Amino acid sequence: MSELEFVSPVASGPLSAAGGGISLEDVSDRTKVLVRAGRDTAAGTHLKVTYGRSRRRRDGALICGSRPDEWTLLADPGQGTELLASLPDEGFVSVVDITHGRAMFRLSGLDTVGVLAKVCNIDLTDDMTPDGAVFSGSVAKVTCDLVRNDLADRRSYLVSCERSFGAYLFAAIADACSEFGIDVPADLTIH
Amino acid sequence: MIVVPCPNCGPRNSSDLRNAGEVAPRPDPETASLTEWRSYLYLRENPAGWVTETWYCRSGCRRYFTIERNTATNEIRESENS
Ligand SMILES: [Zn+2]
Numbered sequence: 001m002s003e004l005e006f007v008s009p010v011a012s013g014p015l016s017a018a019g020g021g022i023s024l025e026d027v028s029d030r031t032k033v034l035v036r037a038g039r040d041t042a043a044g045t046h047l048k049v050t051y052g053r054s055r056r057r058r059d060g061a062l063i064c065g066s067r068p069d070e071w072t073l074l075a076d077p078g079q080g081t082e083l084l085a086s087l088p089d090e091g092f093v094s095v096v097d098i099t100h101g102r103a104m105f106r107l108s109g110l111d112t113v114g115v116l117a118k119v120c121n122i123d124l125t126d127d128m129t130p131d132g133a134v135f136s137g138s139v140a141k142v143t144c145d146l147v148r149n150d151l152a153d154r155r156s157y158l159v160s161c162e163r164s165f166g167a168y169l170f171a172a173i174a175d176a177c178s179e180f181g182i183d184v185p186a187d188l189t190i191h
Numbered sequence: 192m193i194v195v196p197c198p199n200c201g202p203r204n205s206s207d208l209r210n211a212g213e214v215a216p217r218p219d220p221e222t223a224s225l226t227e228w229r230s231y232l233y234l235r236e237n238p239a240g241w242v243t244e245t246w247y248c249r250s251g252c253r254r255y256f257t258i259e260r261n262t263a264t265n266e267i268r269e270s271e272n273s
Binding site for chain 1: 199200201202203204206207249250251252253254
């Protein structure tokens, strides 16, 4: 099966603050696969991580325990077919490629906590949500799945939501970033 | 703000959850009288004090769970999956 060409709901390129404290990038084109399975199925055993945690598989896919008995796999663009084929589907298991149904952004830098605190009421301290943590909550009034996925030297979060909210949410997070030095392009408006 | 402890997600702002109301035992639909059925559907104790109620973790794990909450003080003591 050939991969469909991905069209992002977000028209903007990456935004970053001059001082490097915060950057916001649309990464909606990453492959996203949703797995619902009992923990005692072959898929559940293979995926292993519990709700609220994530781990990197050997092929580079990030396995996120996004809800009890539910996992989201994130990988580079165009990996849908490979990811689907890599998962055992015997038993009460459902595996769906949701790449085109979700928008996803990467928010990175020292000021991420300050930005997210403006639009999200989850506790982002290291005690509650350390690197690797997976959680869901309201971000600018949109229900989102979040993964704390630090890069080599920077705190970083992946924020994903329903595709139809993507353009709004990108603009809303960019707006929250403006206080931290990001110049928001005039066409990115939420009003 | 009320902080509600979800058994899966931990303490969460109640605005991320939905209160699904007092727990009421469901009568057997085969044998319940109309009065019993109506009282199960519509009537609640609504005390100013301790109540066992169901909450839905809307923005988090999307599971239902029960807590014991004091409606006068919002103190919460027990929390478990439904
Ligand atoms: Zn929850």
